[in-house]
């Protein structure tokens with residue numbers, strides 16, 4: 001006899017683990033399957049795990065602001081003991097530079113004001129006071145080093161920035177996922193590692209279970225694709241790709257870790273920075289390092305890859321990102337030994353995730369997180385659990401999208417925003433900023 005659960009969750013990253021906790025607390029017996037050896041070892045483990053509240057869309061900002069409160073009250077939310085301790089939230093705040101590219105943040109400021117998200121509006125002088133020693137001249141448009149204008153100021157200085165105090169980062173995203181695993185287990189959930197799903201079995205228009213690489217079969221009337229950069233492969237196994245207007249692809253990313261300049265305590269005093277004038281985001285990293293990611297400027301090629309076959313080594317891109325950051329931070333050390341991470345985003349056409357049902361009864365997806373949904377994992381877990389319960393009780397979510405109340409900020413959103421059948425959302429930044 002095959003083993004049976006109420007729901008199988010494919011993936012034990014931050015969102016798969018959050019979903020297991022939420023379903024478990026609703027009385028469901030869940031099993032998370034992951035091909036890797038532990039929770040949070042996929043793209044979650046590589047995540048910069050920045051918690052920020054500014055997004056290009058009102059719904060995106062609302063979800064992120066709701067998510068912030070889960071991180072702030074992490075111990076209450078997890079509510080169990082994890083023998084490894086709880087992942088701390090370093091609430092250092094986030095500075096977002098006003099640039100031509102982001103419309104000087106007028107739309108974002110309006111979205112945040114409408115949602116009651118706190119922020120300080122800094123003019124150039126206030127920004128300079130906040131970042132002593134930084135070079136605040138304009139360098140846009142972002143270029144590659146082979147462009148003769150690379151690292152040449154283009155006239156004038158940054159107009160200012162918005163500072164969001166309700167922001168920061170989780171220094172150990174794997175530990176946060178382990179915390180969720182322990183919470184899910186306390187609610188009755190099971191996790192199995194080194195367990196690769198190779199088939200999704202269907203009967204009579206519904207999913208009935210999965211088959212693993214070792215040939216074992218596990219049955220469940222509900223299967224959820226939370227497979228991160230492998231999401232498109234899992235959707236192909238389930239035969240649901242045809243019914244989707246929005247799709248997912250794995251996009252390769254490099255993140256650099258470099259030491260802070262001599263004499264600067266960036267780990268103690270630094271903030272998260274989003275700087276579209278130089279095409280970089282950054283945050284303090286343990287060991288007084290600076291972590292530097294890319295804001296995907298148009299001049300950089302996008303490297304879509306097979307998630308089972310891509311180069312995990314650093315390339316010229318690592319150096320490009322560090323050199324771009326060095327425009328802003330004179331004296332930034334550029335070590336010869338490259339450190340950081342190379343991993344994958346699971347990207348949709350509009351860089352907004354898909355949290356949805358599918359054309360196959362009992363098959364659901366929380367995918368396409370586009371490099372920006374670590375912060376939203378607790379909310380996404382709750383949203384998906386509500387959606388699955390409603391659909392299994394007969395709701396036609398495609399015809400009548402489920403309203404979902406963001407518990408911590410008391411705002412109800414239309415989950416059709418995350419539909420696999422939506423039109424591409426023109427309000428998006430079409431980048432990791434969401």
Ligand SMILES: Cc1cc2nc3c(=O)[nH]c(=O)nc-3n(C[C@H](O)[C@H](O)[C@H](O)COP(=O)(O)OP(=O)(O)OC[C@H]3O[C@@H](n4cnc5c(N)ncnc54)[C@H](O)[C@@H]3O)c2cc1C
Nearest residue numbers: 011013014015035042044047048049050197228369374375
């Ligand atoms: C470099 C980088 C930086 C990022 N920075 C940020 C950030 O600062 N802030 C933010 O909010 N977000 C960020 N993100 C995005 C964030 O990390 C992701 O949105 C989030 O971790 C996705 O979690 P997940 O659980 O959906 O996926 P994952 O963590 O990828 O988990 C999916 C799991 O599914 C498993 N799996 C796949 N196929 C199978 C199969 N066939 N059988 C069994 N298991 C399978 C994988 O092994 C994996 O563990 C970043 C991502 C990257 C890569």
